[in-house]
Amino acid sequence: MTGLGGFARRTERTGLxxxxxxxxxxxxxPRSLTPTAVVLVxxxxxxxxxxxxxxGSVFVLAACxxxxxxxxxxxxGFSQQIAFSQSVFMGVGAYGVAMLNTHFAMPVLVAxxxxxxxxxxxxxxxxxxxxxASGLALAVATxxxxxxxxxYVSSAGYLGGVVGAPLTGTLWPSxxxxxxxxxxxxxxxxxxxxxxxxxxxxxxxxxxxxxxELFVLGVDERTAAAxxxxxxxxKxELFVLGxxxxALGGAAYAxxxxxxxxxxxDPTSELALLIxxxxxxxxxxxxxxxxxxxxxxxxGASNWVSVNILVVEGLLLTVVLLVDPEGLxxxxxxxxxWLRRQRGAGPVGAGSSDEALxxxxxxTTKEGGQWAIDRVGADGAALAGAPSAAGGADAAxxxxxxxxxxxxxxxxxxxxVLDDVTIRLPERGLFGLCGPNGAGKTTLLNVIGGxxxxxxxxxxxxxxxxxxxxxxxxxYLGISRTFQAVHLIKGRTVLDNVAVACLASHTSSxxxxxxxxxxxxxxxxxxxxxSDLGMRGIQDREVxxxxxxxxxxxxxxxxxxxxxxxxxxxxxxxxxxxxxxxRLAELLTAFGERTCVLLVEHDLDLVAQVSERIFVLSSxxxxxxxxxxxxxxxxxxxxxxxGR
Amino acid sequence: MKFGNLVIxxxxxxxxxxVFAVCVSVWYRVSNILxxxxxxxxxxxxxxxxxxxxxxxxxxxxxxxTTLAVVGAFSYLYDQVVLxxxxxxxRQMEGIVVTFFFTFALSFFIDGVAxxxxxxxxxxxxxxxxxxxxxxxxxxxxxxxxxxxxxxxxIGGAFWVYIRYTLGGKALEASGENAVGAxxxxxxxxxxxxxxxxxxxxIAAIFxxxxxxxxxxxxxxxxxxxxxxxxxxxxxxxRKPGRALVAGLAIGVLEALLGGYVSAxxxxxxxYAILAALVLAWPRGLGFESAVTQ
Numbered sequence: 027m028t029g030l031g032g033f034a035r036r037t038e039r040t041g042l043x044x045x046x047x048x049x050x051x052x053x054x055x056p057r058s059l060t061p062t063a064v065v066l067v068x069x070x071x072x073x074x075x076x077x078x079x080x081x082g083s084v085f086v087l088a089a090c091x092x093x094x095x096x097x098x099x100x101x102x103g104f105s106q107q108i109a110f111s112q113s114v115f116m117g118v119g120a121y122g123v124a125m126l127n128t129h130f131a132m133p134v135l136v137a138x139x140x141x142x143x144x145x146x147x148x149x150x151x152x153x154x155x156x157x158x159a160s161g162l163a164l165a166v167a168t169x170x171x172x173x174x175x176x177x178y179v180s181s182a183g184y185l186g187g188v189v190g191a192p193l194t195g196t197l198w199p200s201x202x203x204x205x206x207x208x209x210x211x212x213x214x215x216x217x218x219x220x221x222x223x224x225x226x227x228x229x230x231x232x233x234x235x236x237x238x239e240l241f242v243l244g245v246d247e248r249t250a251a252a253x254x255x256x257x258x259x260x261k262x263e264l265f266v267l268g269x270x271x272x273a274l275g276g277a278a279y280a281x282x283x284x285x286x287x288x289x290x291x292d293p294t295s296e297l298a299l300l301i302x303x304x305x306x307x308x309x310x311x312x313x314x315x316x317x318x319x320x321x322x323x324x325x326g327a328s329n330w331v332s333v334n335i336l337v338v339e340g341l342l343l344t345v346v347l348l349v350d351p352e353g354l355x356x357x358x359x360x361x362x363x364w365l366r367r368q369r370g371a372g373p374v375g376a377g378s379s380d381e382a383l384x385x386x387x388x389x390t391t392k393e394g395g396q397w398a399i400d401r402v403g404a405d406g407a408a409l410a411g412a413p414s415a416a417g418g419a420d421a422a423x424x425x426x427x428x429x430x431x432x433x434x435x436x437x438x439x440x441x442x443v444l445d446d447v448t449i450r451l452p453e454r455g456l457f458g459l460c461g462p463n464g465a466g467k468t469t470l471l472n473v474i475g476g477x478x479x480x481x482x483x484x485x486x487x488x489x490x491x492x493x494x495x496x497x498x499x500x501x502y503l504g505i506s507r508t509f510q511a512v513h514l515i516k517g518r519t520v521l522d523n524v525a526v527a528c529l530a531s532h533t534s535s536x537x538x539x540x541x542x543x544x545x546x547x548x549x550x551x552x553x554x555x556x557s558d559l560g561m562r563g564i565q566d567r568e569v570x571x572x573x574x575x576x577x578x579x580x581x582x583x584x585x586x587x588x589x590x591x592x593x594x595x596x597x598x599x600x601x602x603x604x605x606x607x608x609r610l611a612e613l614l615t616a617f618g619e620r621t622c623v624l625l626v627e628h629d630l631d632l633v634a635q636v637s638e639r640i641f642v643l644s645s646x647x648x649x650x651x652x653x654x655x656x657x658x659x660x661x662x663x664x665x666x667x668x669g670r
Numbered sequence: 671m672k673f674g675n676l677v678i679x680x681x682x683x684x685x686x687x688x689v690f691a692v693c694v695s696v697w698y699r700v701s702n703i704l705x706x707x708x709x710x711x712x713x714x715x716x717x718x719x720x721x722x723x724x725x726x727x728x729x730x731x732x733x734x735x736t737t738l739a740v741v742g743a744f745s746y747l748y749d750q751v752v753l754x755x756x757x758x759x760x761r762q763m764e765g766i767v768v769t770f771f772f773t774f775a776l777s778f779f780i781d782g783v784a785x786x787x788x789x790x791x792x793x794x795x796x797x798x799x800x801x802x803x804x805x806x807x808x809x810x811x812x813x814x815x816x817x818x819x820x821x822x823x824x825i826g827g828a829f830w831v832y833i834r835y836t837l838g839g840k841a842l843e844a845s846g847e848n849a850v851g852a853x854x855x856x857x858x859x860x861x862x863x864x865x866x867x868x869x870x871x872x873i874a875a876i877f878x879x880x881x882x883x884x885x886x887x888x889x890x891x892x893x894x895x896x897x898x899x900x901x902x903x904x905x906x907x908x909r910k911p912g913r914a915l916v917a918g919l920a921i922g923v924l925e926a927l928l929g930g931y932v933s934a935x936x937x938x939x940x941x942y943a944i945l946a947a948l949v950l951a952w953p954r955g956l957g958f959e960s961a962v963t964q
Binding site: 106108155156158159162163166167168169170171173174177178181293297300301304308333334335336337338339340341343344347348351 | 752755756763765766767768770771772774775776777778779780781782783785786893897900901904908935936938939942943945946949950
């Protein structure tokens with residue numbers, strides 16, 4: 027099969043399972059175009075060779091579904107936004123074209139763009155409501171869509187009810203004298219072009235900087251928001267994208283089948299699409315296309331199979347997922363990786379590079395000055411709207427607060443977690459935040475970072491009240507953070523994990539990245555940060571293969587890379603050994619000389635060693651505020667934290 | 671007394687949704703998998719008994735015992751083969767593939783086999799309790815409906831007693847709260863996963879047998895039951911069997927009232943719209959967040 031061969035060749039170069047070429051830095055353009063070229067050439071050949079024959083007509087039908095599944099690969103597989111809206115919007119596309127064609131005698135090719143615009147608008151409206159929900163709530167809410175649509179369509183007379191809606195026109199504008207072969211072949215070629223466009227858009231998005239954002243969004247919405255991803259907007263964009271792709275598939279279906287069956291919108295149709303996606307490979311655009319082809323050809327493979335298609339699909343899906351959760355695309359990728367190993371071209375980047383990091387860290391801190399200058403010089407402009415921190419610091423003096431937390435209170439139900447906490451931090455320096463478990467330290471960080479809304483009080487950054495700003499906006503204002511438990515993006519390299527924080531793509535939409543990806547810029551910037559921290563050796567490693575210390579270092583690098591004005595660190599030393607803590611202390615001191623760092627930490631010696639001022643919280647109240655000498659001597663601190 | 675009769679009918683169907691919702695959420699607690707095939711086991715129960723009794727001529731009791739044994743054996747085998755590879759294998763799977771798609775595939779498989787064995791016509795297990803419907807004044811209740819209610823109360827009660835008062839129930843609760851912690855404390859979480867999976871499959875089959883004389887089943891009926899059970903479980907955040915039970919009853923009554931007062935044709939459409947609106951009105955309030963982050 028032509029398609030599969032091309033797929034195999036493509037994935038061989040792509041490498042990592044199912045990620046559609048996201049891992050490499052170089053030669054991005056040709057790689058992201060390969061799937062499109064394969065679809066275009068293989069599709070055209072199949073349509074031209076088989077034409078009206080069985081193989082040709084099944085291929086065209088499968089291609090209509092593949093347009094839909096290509097969108098699902100982006101929305102459901104890659105970004106893990108499980109919305110069951112595709113069969114409904116296939117119906118919107120198909121019925122839309124059918125209605126315009128029968129009632130207004132509009133040619134299908136003219137009706138299609140109109141219907142797509144209409145479907146996009148409907149999706150925008152619907153999406154702005156349903157994408158408020160996340161995860162399973164989104165899945166449950168959108169599960170109702172095919173149920174509602176099926177009930178509506180089957181009793182809507184103008185759509186033909188249970189009989190369905192016929193079309194007089196065809197995808198290729200035809201008259202009575204046009205031969206059936208021309209209609210089939212020309213229509214088939216148009217569908218192939220539609221599919222190629224869908225594959226092009228989908229794979230360009232996945233390989234762009236937004237693709238990286240979407241991956242993070244899929245893994246963890248909160249981390250994504252803390253890294254500056256505009257999660258509500260991205261979720262809405264994904265929903266609309268999935269719906270428009272589905273409508274295009276539906277229009278192609280109506281134009282080539284010349285009939286819209288009522289069953290197109292119902293839950294069974296949605297389930298069939300999901301089966302295609304997951305058998306093919308949920309995160310791979312080409313995999314999704316292959317999945318549609320496999321299922322469509324299976325249905326006609328033999329009489330027995332078509333009668334017992336449920337058994338066959340159920341078994342196939344179970345077996346494929348057991349072998350590889352990434353579907354056929356994942357199986358092919360694994361096979362290719364195995365073949366490469368057999369040929370002796372061993373994997374690159376594995377090995378002892380972790381040790382290199384451990385040796386490098388202290389030496390880097392000594393050259394920290396260079397790192398800082400480079401940072402301000404090269405990246406000062408990246409903080410949109412933020413005044414340059416470089417010049418103003420000395421002139422403004424120590425009196426001006428950069429970050430001010432004023433009268434913050436937070437209650438969960440009847441439980442008071444924070445009670446009237448006020449803290450002012452200048453532009454530079456390292457500040458410790460201590461307190462027993464449950465004192466409200468992490469909650470305070472969350473309030474500053476924006477993931478938790480305070481019950482009372484205000485957060486002020488550089489004179490501006492940011493209390494009501496969402497996390498991603500605060501990120502772009504210069505607030506960057508790490509998490510108590512390591513929140514790295516599994517399945518991606520160290521470089522990509524840091525690059526997430528360097529994307530600066532909050533003002534762009536998904537679609538603008540089809541033309542030009544800024545992923546390489548972000549990776550360059552991430553590589554510079556990593557190299558400054560002496561972590562160049564591990565930048566191509568997958569993050570979950572790293573030691574805990576390295577993972578924490580990667581989180582630090584990610585928080586530092588965007589050149590933050592305020593750095594919030596949540597227990598960066600937990601789980602580290604004595605020696606590792608010493609290295610961390612040196613690094614933290616270096617950070618504090620250049621930016622404002624708020625450090626939450628249980629290791630009191632570490633805090634006293636590196637901080638110029640320390641705050642102690644107890645039961646949500648600020649009970650101590652002073653320098654390290656007072657901190658060590660304070661009876662309050664000793665009774666609370668040391669037990670003396 | 672249209673209202674009263676609609677409520678009674680609603681409670682009967684609602685009690686089925688409730689039991690299925692409880693089955694879905696109890697198993698989700700121990701396995702982190704949403705059992706989308708639970709309704710298909712009910713369908714197998716109904717059509718299996720019908721086939722063995724009516725077509726193969728087995729005595730009714732033997733047909734019921736055989737069907738339940740087959741359902742139990744099959745679900746045991748499924749756990750031992752598929753779930754074992756997926757969850758306990760060298761490469762442990764997680765995320766949406768496991769949460770949805772293995773039981774999703776299982777549902778397809780069971781429906782396909784049922785189509786092969788039982789055909790596509792509407793059938794039902796024979797009524798276990800014959801006679802005219804019971805009446806109090808203008809209120810009516812089918813005898814089968816009373817059986818359904820009785821089963822729901824008995825099985826629901828047994829579940830409650832088991833979870834609340836036995837060591838096994840405590841262990842079950844522990845596995846749900848924190849699987850790793852439970853394993854460290856010496857609880858065999860895999861055993862509970864298997865136990866509950868097989869148990870809920872057999873319970874579902876029993877309900878299929880008891881309820882099918884009221885509605886009649888085809889090989890595709892299972893998906894609809896699973897769906898409603900799934901939805902009711904969703905309103906309990908997939909982790910709260912108690913709330914799932916209430917939600918199941920409420921959905922049943924709402925469905926009957928909408929069908930009776932609004933429109934028989936659009937009743938379900940309106941019901942689904944209301945259910946969707948409820949999710950969207952409190953996207954975080956229904957306990958979904960904990961289900962997602964787990």
